[in-house]
Amino acid sequence: MSGLSERERAGCIKILQLMSKGDLLSLSDTVTNKLIVVENVTEATETILSFTKNAEELLKRKKVYRDLIFKYLAKEGVAMPPSSEKHQLVRKTLELWSSRKAGVDESLLGDTDETRQRSSTKIASDSTNMKVEVGFDPQALGQQFCQWFFQLLNSQNPSLGQQPQDWGPQHFWPDVKLRLVSRAGSEQMEEFLGAELVNLRLLALTRDEHLLLSPNLDPLGLKVLASPHGLVLVAVAGTIHRDGACLGIFEQIFGLIRSPLENNSWKIKFVNMKIRGQDALGGTEVAAPALSYNSTELQLLCS
Structure with missing residues (x-):
């Protein structure tokens, strides 16, 4: 047995x-x-x-x-x-x-779109209760958000051979902004405004470019700040892969705000993303990259 x-x-x-x-x-x-x-x-x-x-x-x-x-x-x-x-x-x-963390991972991913939506809402509701009763824990929210977000985005990569989950503009505020800076030899900067455009550009990373984003959720790779106005800032670093090869590293900053009209679920207000290829790293491979942003820089984004 x-x-x-x-x-x-x-x-x-x-x-x-x-x-x-x-x-x-x-x-x-x-x-x-x-x-x-x-x-x-x-x-x-x-x-x-x-x-x-x-x-x-x-x-x-x-x-x-x-x-x-x-x-x-x-x-x-x-x-x-x-x-x-x-x-x-x-x-x-x-x-x-x-680990207990594995239980959190599973709770974020259901078998159906309805289950996943219910799980996402549960996290938001639990966070709301914690804020009122025992004190809001931004770090726990940041951990859960990153696990949910990158599993969701990576599931769109056809080379992984898994059923894509419910990625879409519904996870973003209508006026969301994306700033994407990539450095592989020369530096390029792209900016997108609106849930549909931001959704499609991020989707292209995994679905079209077949990239796999692996976040470093250890303390050096993840920082979370909460402003008194309801904005939660989640900054995370990680590695970028394609077909088993490490192509470089990324740093991503999310601004999250709850939506009172959607069961207080957390939605993405802005995304700043930096991508550095192996050439920009001097050819060195970083297994678990650390964030280059300091607390002062992140505080400025919260204000």
Whole structure:
């Protein structure tokens, strides 16, 4: 009988879904010593999970390739160096599943648009209650927002092979502003105004350019400030990938304001984004980039 917890089982299913049909059927033969014949992917998945003693055993199987685990962690918003060895990725995955943070990740992603909308609203409602009863925690909101935002945006990348989630202009205020500065050799700056244009430009990063944005949610990579006027500033740094290669780093600042007409859900008021390619970094690879903004610069954006 399987010794997987509910959270481990859900994570294992996501990883198995990334495997080819041939590898999945082969893995099913391995775990059952070919005593059980399966006819399709669904049967193979259930059989593998049923005959798996624990999560670590499954992750260490030869057919569960290093790249699959790396891709899974990236989807979950966990930044790992592209050069990470399989045993490091396995350890990080087990830590993710055993931590409380993993429960937050799952609560942000439902199976349907309605579930996701309800989960997003729940976070906003909980934050409202905390502000009244036990003190508002901006850092917790920033962590939850980044996990939700980057999972949502990365799901639009067709190379990941997952069902795109409900990305769209509904997550932005109508007058939202985007300022995008990219430096790969020469510096380019783009500005966009309005929910539809901002939504489409950010969407193009993952859907059209096939980029994967992996945020660093450690203290050096994430800062959150709250103004007395209701604006919450979330600044985050991370790495940019395409097909397993690290292309550079990004820094992104979000301005969030609650919408009283939409169950007090948080919506994005502005986005400032800086992208630096490997050339601009001098060819050095940064596994977990730190924010270059200091507290004074961020305070100015809050005023």
